[in-house]
Structure formats: structure tokens, C-alpha cells
Amino acid sequence: MKYLEFKIAVLERTGLDERAFRESGSEIYIAANLENFHGICLLLHSILSSPVMLYFAEDNVKTSGVYTLRCGFLGKKIQRWVFVVVDIPKDNLNFPAISKDIVSAQLFEREIKEMFGLIPAGSPDVRRLRLHDEVWPDGYFPLRKEFVKPEKTNNTGKYYVFDRIEGEGVFEVPVGPVHAGIIGPGHFRFSVAGEPIINLELRLGFAHRGAEKLFEGKSAKEAQIFSECISGDAAFAHSLAFSLAVEQAAGIDVKENVKINRAIGLELERIYNHINDIGGMAIDVAFSYSSTLASIVKENILRLNEKLSKHRYLKGSNGVGQCALIKDKESRVCLLEVLSGAKTDIDLLKNILFSSVSFMDKVDTTGTLHRKTAEDFGVTGLAGRASGLELDLRRVFPGIYEKTSFEIIRGDKGDVLSRLNVRFNELAVALRVITELSGQINFSGKEDSPEAIIISGTGLGAVEGWRGPIIYWVKIGKEGKIERCKIVDASFNNWQALSCCVHGNIIPDFPVCNKSFDFSYSGGDL
Amino acid sequence: MKITVIILQAVLLIAASPFISGFIKKLKNHIRMRKGAPLLQPYHNIVKLFGKDETISKDSSYIFRIAPYVLITTAVAAALLSPSFFPSFQISGTGDIFIIIFIFALGRFFTALAGLDTGSTFGGMGSSREMFISALAEPAFLVSVFAASLAAGNTGISSLLPGGVFKISLVCSGLAFYLVLLAETARVPVDNQETHLELTMIHEAMILEYSGKSLALIELAGHIKQLVLLSLLVYIFIPVGSGTGFYIIKIVAVAAVTAIIEVALAKMRLFRVVDYLIFSFVLSLAAVTAFIMGV
Numbered sequence: 125m126k127y128l129e130f131k132i133a134v135l136e137r138t139g140l141d142e143r144a145f146r147e148s149g150s151e152i153y154i155a156a157n158l159e160n161f162h163g164i165c166l167l168l169h170s171i172l173s174s175p176v177m178l179y180f181a182e183d184n185v186k187t188s189g190v191y192t193l194r195c196g197f198l199g200k201k202i203q204r205w206v207f208v209v210v211d212i213p214k215d216n217l218n219f220p221a222i223s224k225d226i227v228s229a230q231l232f233e234r235e236i237k238e239m240f241g242l243i244p245a246g247s248p249d250v251r252r253l254r255l256h257d258e259v260w261p262d263g264y265f266p267l268r269k270e271f272v273k274p275e276k277t278n279n280t281g282k283y284y285v286f287d288r289i290e291g292e293g294v295f296e297v298p299v300g301p302v303h304a305g306i307i308g309p310g311h312f313r314f315s316v317a318g319e320p321i322i323n324l325e326l327r328l329g330f331a332h333r334g335a336e337k338l339f340e341g342k343s344a345k346e347a348q349i350f351s352e353c354i355s356g357d358a359a360f361a362h363s364l365a366f367s368l369a370v371e372q373a374a375g376i377d378v379k380e381n382v383k384i385n386r387a388i389g390l391e392l393e394r395i396y397n398h399i400n401d402i403g404g405m406a407i408d409v410a411f412s413y414s415s416t417l418a419s420i421v422k423e424n425i426l427r428l429n430e431k432l433s434k435h436r437y438l439k440g441s442n443g444v445g446q447c448a449l450i451k452d453k454e455s456r457v458c459l460l461e462v463l464s465g466a467k468t469d470i471d472l473l474k475n476i477l478f479s480s481v482s483f484m485d486k487v488d489t490t491g492t493l494h495r496k497t498a499e500d501f502g503v504t505g506l507a508g509r510a511s512g513l514e515l516d517l518r519r520v521f522p523g524i525y526e527k528t529s530f531e532i533i534r535g536d537k538g539d540v541l542s543r544l545n546v547r548f549n550e551l552a553v554a555l556r557v558i559t560e561l562s563g564q565i566n567f568s569g570k571e572d573s574p575e576a577i578i579i580s581g582t583g584l585g586a587v588e589g590w591r592g593p594i595i596y597w598v599k600i601g602k603e604g605k606i607e608r609c610k611i612v613d614a615s616f617n618n619w620q621a622l623s624c625c626v627h628g629n630i631i632p633d634f635p636v637c638n639k640s641f642d643f644s645y646s647g648g649d650l
Numbered sequence: 651m652k653i654t655v656i657i658l659q660a661v662l663l664i665a666a667s668p669f670i671s672g673f674i675k676k677l678k679n680h681i682r683m684r685k686g687a688p689l690l691q692p693y694h695n696i697v698k699l700f701g702k703d704e705t706i707s708k709d710s711s712y713i714f715r716i717a718p719y720v721l722i723t724t725a726v727a728a729a730l731l732s733p734s735f736f737p738s739f740q741i742s743g744t745g746d747i748f749i750i751i752f753i754f755a756l757g758r759f760f761t762a763l764a765g766l767d768t769g770s771t772f773g774g775m776g777s778s779r780e781m782f783i784s785a786l787a788e789p790a791f792l793v794s795v796f797a798a799s800l801a802a803g804n805t806g807i808s809s810l811l812p813g814g815v816f817k818i819s820l821v822c823s824g825l826a827f828y829l830v831l832l833a834e835t836a837r838v839p840v841d842n843q844e845t846h847l848e849l850t851m852i853h854e855a856m857i858l859e860y861s862g863k864s865l866a867l868i869e870l871a872g873h874i875k876q877l878v879l880l881s882l883l884v885y886i887f888i889p890v891g892s893g894t895g896f897y898i899i900k901i902v903a904v905a906a907v908t909a910i911i912e913v914a915l916a917k918m919r920l921f922r923v924v925d926y927l928i929f930s931f932v933l934s935l936a937a938v939t940a941f942i943m944g945v
Contacts, residue, residue: 297771297849304846318778319920408850410842411916416682482839482916631775632850632920 127202151205151584161210162220174198175502178595179232180610181240183269185214200520221247228502239267254329257282289315289323301330308645319630324623331649339609344370352439355647360393360438361589367444368585369598376445383524384561385447391554394590396425398547401642408636409486414476421469428462456562491637493538493625503621505592505614510546511538517588528560540640613647659736660729667873668692677909696866704862707768717764718867724757725871732878733885735894746805747795765856772848776855786927791830793934797823798886800941810886818945823937824887829930835876838912
């Protein structure tokens with residue numbers, strides 16, 4: 125479907141005026157009102173066959189007396205982000221909920237409600253998400269501009285009620301929020317009958333730091349550092365998505381070399397994380413030899429990162445309009461050397477894992493996430509692809525990847541083995557892509573990118589991080605200060621996949637299911 | 651005289667038992683290209699734990715408090731009955747091999763009760779899994795030993811000792827015994843001692859609530875149990891050489907095999923353990939049949 129056809133179809137079926145469309149780069153904003161908002165969202169959801177990718181409010185009470193709501197979908201075929209925009213007057217905070225029809229909007233609406241106090245009328249679930257009832261008093265909405273911190277944030281006397289599963293021999297197993305390993309905080313409430321899991325309810329939000337609020341009032345340069353801390357294992361992807369958003373907002377052009385370097389950084393991050401998770405899956409089933417091998421590969425990549433960017437996790441290597449990882453021919457030689465070593469090790473690791481009967485028995489058919497479930501919950505990234513969904517931002521917006529042999533990797537069964545396979549195949553693709561890209565870097569012209577001048581505007585930046593899409597929507601005010609920054613990490617919606625995939629599995633298999641996804645607590649909790 | 655030697659032997663066994671655990675750990679880490687903790691680390695751990703205070707849940711009963719003592723008592727009793735460094739001094743008539751098995755069963759019974767006692771979910775989960783596994787492990791255990799005692803014509807430990815020559819029945823029952831030993835000592839592929847994942851634990855989950863001195867006793871009991879089972883294995887089922895030197899060599903060899911198995915295999919799914927233990931049981935039956943056939 126071409127963009128024009130899409131536009132005509134939408135205009136015809138909604139009866140909107142053409143002026144309701146505003147285009148800016150790859151973003152389209154459709155102005156709606158409270159009456160037709162719900163209808164347009166449903167229409168886009170079905171035409172684009174896209175889940176709600178990002179959905180957020182913005183406080184414009186001071187300037188125009190309204191809260192602005194933006195609901196974004198991804199048009200894979202038209203290669204555009206499509207937003208439905210609606211204004212909610214400050215004296216009537218109700219808006220029609222779309223989550224009763226689109227499941228993937230549910231968490232977003234809960235977030236909007238707790239952060240802004242806007243009420244999604246008709247939503248099936250209005251519980252708080254991150255500001256836990258036990259400690260956060262009513263009536264405080266952090267993302268409103270006039271927000272002042274509550275004086276006291278402990279013991280409100282309320283408590284959270286988990287879903288009760290009743291029946292003979294059914295009991296609950298609470299795990300977390302403090303876990304035995306060095307991982308993030310999250311509470312898992314299992315309802316089990318013997319060993320098989322009947323229900324799993326997740327309660328997250330313990331790592332909530334108010335990241336979006338912290339961005340407000342900062343200059344792009346200051347905020348860049350913050351973006352690297354949203355999810356430490358995806359520091360580069362987050363920082364890249366943020367700079368893309370700022371560049372889009374300020375209309376900054378980026379040089380070819382910078383684009384190549386960014387793609388290389390993104391793939392390096394993918395490699396070390398994928399290999400780390402493969403090792404993690406092995407250790408979770410007590411297959412320790414192979415996990416040691418995986419940790420060696422990871423360490424080699426981290427050392428390479430340090431050599432290239434002076435930081436093991438690639439922090440500080442990306443900026444608005446600039447990124448230089450491969451600065452000279454020497455570092456390119458070093459990069460290729462390390463990667464060819466990694467390739468040998470990864471092949472060996474794959475051999476060990478796939479020839480071990482005891483390991484394969486443990487991962488095959490474990491933790492199946494069905495395609496339809498993944499689709500409904502808006503599961504994206506690696507988790508979605510392993511279940512057969514065809515969604516990869518590197519395919520939708522190829523950019524520099526057009527010059528490489530990049531291919532989208534998918535699985536079909538959606539079990540732990542399928543995710544393991546997708547990881548191995550993505551590793552192979554990443555190694556190949558980096559090698560091809562590094563040959564295209566131009567070292568001749570000495571190009572000093574001047575300090576970019578940030579002007580006001582709004583922009584969206586999205587990259588396919590190793591977990592999945594990381595999306596930043598940024599609004600920059602007159603003095604170059606950030607007014608609103610919406611962050612969506614793939615983990616936000618994907619966490620729901622975990623509670624769906626464990627049904628019918630036994631409790632001892634849960635850790636390996638969890639590791640096969642490896643979602644980010646801090647990325648989801650912000 | 652004999653009594654003194656036997657007591658001395660038991661003391662030696664108890665003293666040496668943490669070393670075997672340390673050795674297995676060290677070897678495992680060596681295979682995984684790691685340095686690993688020092689060989690004597692299990693001793694340091696026990697000493698450290700003895701010097702610490704404990705936390706006892708206020709919801710627990712006396713069972714929780716006495717379980718470690720029951721456990722250590724059963725382990726020491728088994729150590730007194732088991733042949734180890736000086737096998738020639740074994741007294742006849744002080745008990746037979748089945749006593750040892752049931753002494754361990756007593757210890758396990760109390761550990762499982764203690765796991766349930768605090769009312770924590772992991773303890774209950776561990777106890778239920780432990781009982782599930784031991785219900786299958788014990789028959790296999792008994793039958794494998796039965797095969798050996800058929801050959802000896804007696805179930806007394808001293809008469810089992812001079813095994814003589816390798817026979818098919820002995821190999822089968824020895825293998826069956828070893829499979830059960832891995833399950834009993836909470837090793838891969840049945841359990842994983844190294845894991846931090848509470849949800850996958852079996853033995854560790856039962857004792858999660860213990861700390862300080864109680865934990866030290868439980869850990870020591872675990873080391874002793876492991877060495878007692880290893881001693882029985884090498885004396886009854888590996889009839890090569892005799893004397894203290896051979897004993898030590900054989901123990902170290904079996905421990906090394908255990909370490910290699912632990913590194914090379916992934917843990918089984920919980921319900922696959924059934925197949926594993928039934929295999930062990932069938933092997934023991936095969937051993938009995940083989941003995942009757944005279945091979």
C-alpha cells in the first residue's frame with residue numbers, strides 16, 4: 125500500500141478534512157476530537173495491522189488549556205508513524221478509552237491515568253502501574269507541569285490485590301521483588317497446582333525513577349546522558365533513539381559516516397547482549413560449560429567496546445549529529461579481528477548447545493508464546509519475531525542497512541528454542557552487517573561535525589534495539605530545553621508476554637523462560 | 651581396640667568429607683576455565699557459619715530447631731557404620747547396609763518437615779520435590795544394594811566388603827547405585843547445588859530458611875552423607891585393590907567423574923527425573939536377574 129492510497133482510504137472512511145493531516149518526516153499526525161478519536165484509532169489499528177506502539181499525553185494547560193493525547197501506530201507498508209492527536213480540555217478530564225478494543229493500548233492508558241490524572245472512560249483496567257498504591261497518595265500526578273512532590277510517600281494503608289485463583293490444591297508462590305541474583309526488582313505471583321503454573325501475575329514498577337519527568341527542562345546534551353541510563357544494557361540504542369528524535373525535531377542532517385558508526389554501535393550492543401542471554405539460558409538449566417564460553421565472547425566484545433569508545437557499554441559515544449566509533453583504519457582492523465574471533469566462538473557454542481540432548485530437551489517446547497497472543501498484546505522485537513511476527517524497524521526504515529545484506533530473522537513456534545535460534549541467527553546477521561558496514565567508512569575527509577544548534581520542534585526517534593523497538597518522542601521548547609520526552613522501551617508491553625507464555629509450564633522451567641526473553645525492569649519502569 | 655579404630659575412622663571420614671565437596675567444586679571450575687574457590691573453602695564456610703548468629707522465623711515450631719541436630723546425628727551414625735579408611739576393622743553384626751539407607755531416610759524426613767515448618771513457599775516446594783524424588787530413589791537404592799547382598803549372601807556391611815571380582819550383576823547394580831547417589835547428593839542432572847534460582851531448587855529450597863550454626867550443621871551433614879555414599883560405592887561395587895591408599899584413590903576418581911558429569915550435562919526437567927530414577931531401578935532389577943543367572 126502506498127502512502128497516498130492509505131491517506132485516501134483514511135479520509136474516505138473517517139470523513140475527515142485533508143487539513144486534519146499534518147506530515148513531518150516519517151511522522152503523520154491526524155487531528156481528531158473526542159468523538160471520533162476512538163473510531164480513528166480502531167481504523168488505523170486494522171488498516172495498518174499495527175499494535176499501539178506509543179501512546180502518551182502531554183501537559184499543555186499553561187499554553188492552551190488542554191492536555192494533548194497522541195496515539196501512535198506503525199505503518200509498516202507505508203513506512204510512516206501515524207499518530208492520532210486529540211485535545212482534552214482541562215475541566216473535563218475524561219477521554220474515550222481505546223483499550224477495551226485494542227489490548228496493546230491497555231498499559232499505556234493505565235500509565236496516562238496515573239501520570240496525568242486523565243480518565244480513560246470505559247477502560248477495563250484502571251489500576252496504577254508504577255506508583256504503587258501502598259506508598260503513593262492519591263491526587264498527585266507526576267507528569268503534570270504543576271506537580272509538586274507529595275510530602276510523605278509511605279504507607280497509605282492501601283494494598284494491591286492479586287488475581288485469586290481458587291480450587292483444591294491451588295496455592296500461590298510469591299517471588300520477588302528482591303531476587304536471588306543481581307537483577308532488577310519485580311514481583312511474580314504464581315498460582316500453581318502442584319508444579320504446573322495456572323496463572324502468573326507480574327507486578328512491576330519498583331525500578332520507577334521518574335525518568336520522563338527528569339528529562340523535562342534539560343538541554344539535549346544533558347538529557348543524552350540520562351537516556352543512556354534508562355536501560356543500562358541498551359545504553360547505545362536508547363541514546364541513539366534520543367538523538368534521532370532531537371535531530372528530527374531540530375532538523376539536523378547527519379553525515380553518512382555517522383550513520384555507519386551508529387549502525388555498528390547498535391549491532392555491537394546486540395551481539396554482546398544476545399551472547400549474554402544465550403549463556404544465561406544455559407546457566408539457568410545448569411549447563412555451565414557452555415555459559416562460560418558465552419561469557420568469554422561477551423567479555424571480548426565489551427573490551428572491544430572499551431577500545432572503540434572508552435566505555436565497555438558504549439556510553440558517551442553517541443551525540444546529537446555525531447558518533448565516531450571507528451575513527452581510523454587501525455580500529456577497523458581491531459574490530460574485524462575481534463569479530464572474526466567471536467564468530468568462531470559462537471559457532472562452537474552453537475555446536476555444543478545443539479548437540480547436547482539434555483539441553484535441547486529442556487528448551488524445546490518450553491514457554492510457548494503463541495503468535496496471536498503476541499500480536500494482541502503488541503509484543504515487539506525479538507520476542508515477537510520468535511513467535512512469527514514480522515516486525516523489525518531495520519526493515520521498515522532501512523536507512524544505512526539498505527547497503528548491507530541485512531535480513532529479518534523470524535521463528536515460528538515461539539518457544540524458548542525458537543528464541544534461542546533467533547538469537548543465534550541475529551548474531552550471524554549482526555556480525556555480517558558490521559563487517560560490510562565497516563568497509564564503507566570513509567576515512568579521507570576530516571569531518572568535524574559542528575556543535576548542532578537545537579531549535580524548537582517535535583520529533584520521533586526509533587531504533588531496533590536488541591530487545592526490540594526503542595522509541596523516543598521529544599518536544600523541544602524555545603530555549604532548546606526539553607518540554608516533554610516520551611520513552612517506550614520494548615520491555616514495556618513485552619513483559620505481558622512472559623505471563624502468557626508460562627501457562628502449563630512447570631515452575632522450575634520459569635527461569636529459563638524468563639531469561640529467553642530477558643526484558644528490562646528499568647526500561648519498562650522508567 | 652576395634653571400637654577405638656572405628657571411632658577414629660568415623661572422625662577421619664567426617665573431617666575429610668568437606669574436602670571432597672571442595673575438590674569436586676574446584677575440578678568443575680577448572681574444566682570451566684575458571685580459578686574457583688580454594689580446595690578448603692567448605693571448611694572455611696562451616697567455620698564461618700558456626701561463628702554466626704541465626705535468624706529463626708517466629709512462625710516456626712520446634713521441628714525447625716531440632717531438624718539440623720537430627721540431620722547431623724543421622725550423618726554421624728551413618729559415618730560410624732560405613733567402612734572407609736580402615737575397612738579391615740569393620741565389626742560384624744553392628745548393622746547392615748539397609749540401616750544406613752533408612753538412617754538417611756530419617757534425616758531426609760526431618761529436613762522435609764523443616765522445609766514445611768516455616769510456611770515459606772520455597773520450603774514447601776522443596777519438600778514436595780524432595781519427597782517426590784526420594785519416593786523413586788529409595789526403591790532403586792534398596793534393590794541395587796539387594797543385588798550386591800545377594801552375591802554376598804548377607805546384608806551385613808562387613809560381609810559385603812570383599813567384593814571379589816567384577817561381574818555383570820555388580821556393574822549393573824553399581825551403576826544404579828551411582829545414579830541414585832547423584833540424586834541423593836543433589837547433583838546435576840537431578841538438582842543443582844550452584845544455582846541461585848529459588849524456583850528450580852530442590853534440596854537447597856528446603857534449607858533456604860536456615861542460617862548460622864544450624865546451616866553449618868546441615869552443610870556438614872550433607873558433606874558426610876556424600877562421602878558415606880561414595881565409600882559404600884567404592885567398597886561394594888568397585889572391588890579393585892584394598893587398603894587405605896586404594897580407598898582414597900577410588901574416592902577421588904569417582905568424585906572426578908561426578909565433577910565431569912556435572913559440567914557436561916544440563917539439569918533435567920523435573921518430571922524427567924522419574925525416567926532417570928526408573929532407569930536406575932530397572933538396572934538394579936537387571937543386576938538381580940543377572941546374579942540369579944550367575945553372571
